[in-house]
Amino acid sequence: MPADVHQHIWPPEFVALLxxxxxxPRLDGWTLHLPGEPPYAVDxxxxxxxxxxxxxxxxxLDLALVSLSSPLGVEHLPPEEAGPLLAAFHDGALDLPAPFGVWASPCLSAPEPDPAAVRRELARGCAGLQLPATALLDAAGWARCAPLLDAVAALDKPLVVHPGAAPPAPAGTPPWWPALVPYVQQLHGAWFAFRAFGRPRHPGLRVCFAALAGLAPLHGERLVARGGGRDRGRVDRDAxxxxxxxxxxxxDALIRAVGxxxxxxxxxxxxxRPAALVDPVIPGLGGDAAGHALHTANPARLLGPTRGARP
Known part of the structure; x- marks a missing residue:
């Protein structure tokens, strides 16, 4: 049955805490204030x-997976601030009616990440773990998060990499700037760091990059030209x-690169909004088979046997 692996809902208690x-991150009525973005009027x-x-x-949809909005930066708040917000999000999201499921989010500001907290949320019914791309930009980031990823892999759950908080935008930049510049740069950095450091450390981990990893896989030719793409022809079926x-x-362009x-x-x-992704005009992307792959078969393989079902 069809799944949407990337949605966001703020439960009422989470809104109250913001x-x-x-x-x-804070809400003034329904106006969202973030350090790196202009005020945003929430509907x-x-x-x-x-x-x-x-x-x-x-x-x-048979399943719609919601997650914490990582650009809020909640994961990086001090533990005494992040803890109540994360609890309110998880409690409220796990209480959502069908067809909703939940990605878990951790506190990343403690001296050491807490895999036990991740295991608890997964045991409560979360489909997997979401991390902000800003936590996974280099070898140190993947090493620091390794205990969390080991816990996820041991339970045969996937990881989602989502854009994190944006830095303050230059004066005069348009409101779309964070989504088009830092978010995409973060995804590029996390994807290349995953290739270099994440996959060797976690060979069996299923990983999903939001927003097509900012189209990072399309840089395969440049990767080869710079000496980093000897395995360019090998498709990582768990990424x-x-x-x-x-x-x-x-x-279509990404499918040509990764299948x-x-x-x-x-x-x-x-x-x-969901895009109309199946276009019969483009060879290889038309027809019921492609739609079934994108909406049903591939999400099922990403999520594993439980498909985000709650116990």
């Missing part, structure tokens, strides 16, 4: 659980790419 904060309907449930069912904010041309079997459908609702 409103109680005096420093970013209350985007986090109305009944409305979003109807929308997911109208989309024909997946979800489609949010991209359409047919980008998805269709590792591309999964994600929308990034409420920040984007």
């Amino acid at each position: 409103r109680a904060r005096s420093t970013p 209350p309907a985007d986090h109305d659980i009944a409305a979003r449930t109807r929308l997911a069912r109208a989309d024909g 997946f790419y979800e489609t949010s904010s991209y359409g047919t041309r980008a998805v 269709i079997d590792v591309v999964v459908s994600g929308s990034d609702r409420p920040y984007a």
Whole structure:
């Protein structure tokens, strides 16, 4: 059955805690304040659980996985601030009605990451772990997160890499700047660091990069030219790419680089709408088989036997 592996909902208690904060990330009414982005007017309907449930069912989804919005930077807040926010998100998201499931998020600001906390959230029914790309940009990042990833792999769960908090934008930049510049740069860095450091350390881990990894796999020719692509022809069947904010041309280009079997459908609702990804005009991307792969077969392989089901 069809799945959307990338959505966001803020449960009511999580919203209340954001409103109680005096420093970013915080909500003033429904205006979101973040350190690196201009104030953002949140539509209350985007986090109305009944409305979003109807929308997911109208989309024909059997499963819609929601996660913490990593650009908020909650994972990197001091533990005494991050803890209540993470608990409110997990508790509220795990209580969402069908067809919703949940990605777990950890606190990353403690002296050492806590794999036991990740195991607890996975045991409660989370489909896998989400980490911000900003935590995985180099060898040190992958090494620091290794205990969390070992816990995930031991339970046969996947990892999702999502853009993290953006740095302050230069004066005068348009509001779309964070999504198009730092978010994409983060995904590029995390993807190349995964190739160099993450995959050798975690050979069996299933990993899904949000937003097609910012199209990082399309740099394969440059990677070969610079001496880093001796295995360019080998497809990592456990490295997946979800489609949010991209359409047919980008998805087609990525499929030509990595194959269709590792591309999964994600929308990034409420920040984007599902794109019409199956286009019969483009060879190899048309027809029911491609749609079944992106929406059903590939997400099922990413998520494993439980497919994000709660115990």
